[in-house]
Amino acid sequence: MSDASRTASGAADWDALRAIATDAMRLSYSPYSRFPVGAAAIVDDGRTVRGANIENASYGVTLCAECSLVSDLVMSGGGKLVAFTCVDGHGAVLMPCGRCRQLLFEHSAPGMLLETVSGVKTIDEVLPDAFGPRTLKEYED
Numbered sequence: 001m002s003d004a005s006r007t008a009s010g011a012a013d014w015d016a017l018r019a020i021a022t023d024a025m026r027l028s029y030s031p032y033s034r035f036p037v038g039a040a041a042i043v044d045d046g047r048t049v050r051g052a053n054i055e056n057a058s059y060g061v062t063l064c065a066e067c068s069l070v071s072d073l074v075m076s077g078g079g080k081l082v083a084f085t086c087v088d089g090h091g092a093v094l095m096p097c098g099r100c101r102q103l104l105f106e107h108s109a110p111g112m113l114l115e116t117v118s119g120v121k122t123i124d125e126v127l128p129d130a131f132g133p134r135t136l137k138e139y140e141d
């Protein structure tokens with residue numbers, strides 16, 4: 001996907017990114033909860049990736065929109081996420097669930113920004129003292 005979600009100065013264009021998340025939300029498969037979710041993020045090389053929740057009759061198997069977004073990230077070439085947003089069925093900002101904050105942390109660039117229900121925050125603010133790849137590396141040494 002193109003670089004439509006950045007302003008001329010290179011900052012995240014949150015309105016444009018939310019619009020991509022809202023389009024993704026319309027692709028959601030959520031017959032059980034009837035709670036569609038869409039997500040979109042900017043990658044450090046300028047790509048935009050997106051996802052929607054994909055539910056399952058075995059409820060616990062449900063994939064959150066963030067899972068689908070991370071699959072899009074990896075399958076479209078990898079990289080690190082620099083800006084992320086997530087929306088509900090009305091296109092309003094939705095806070096990523098705890099599990100998904102962990103999922104996003106793994107693939108985040110340092111200082112990744114998230115549009116949240118209480119403003120733009122960094123990944124460290126929404127997942128303080130996170131367990132991640134660097135923690136495992138420390139145990140190797």
Ligand code: THU
Pocket residue numbers: 030033035036037052053054055062063064065066086095096097100
């Ligand atoms: N959901 C997401 O896709 N992401 C979140 O961060 C919160 C929850 C989905 C899972 C399920 O399909 C529906 O929202 C209701 O929980």
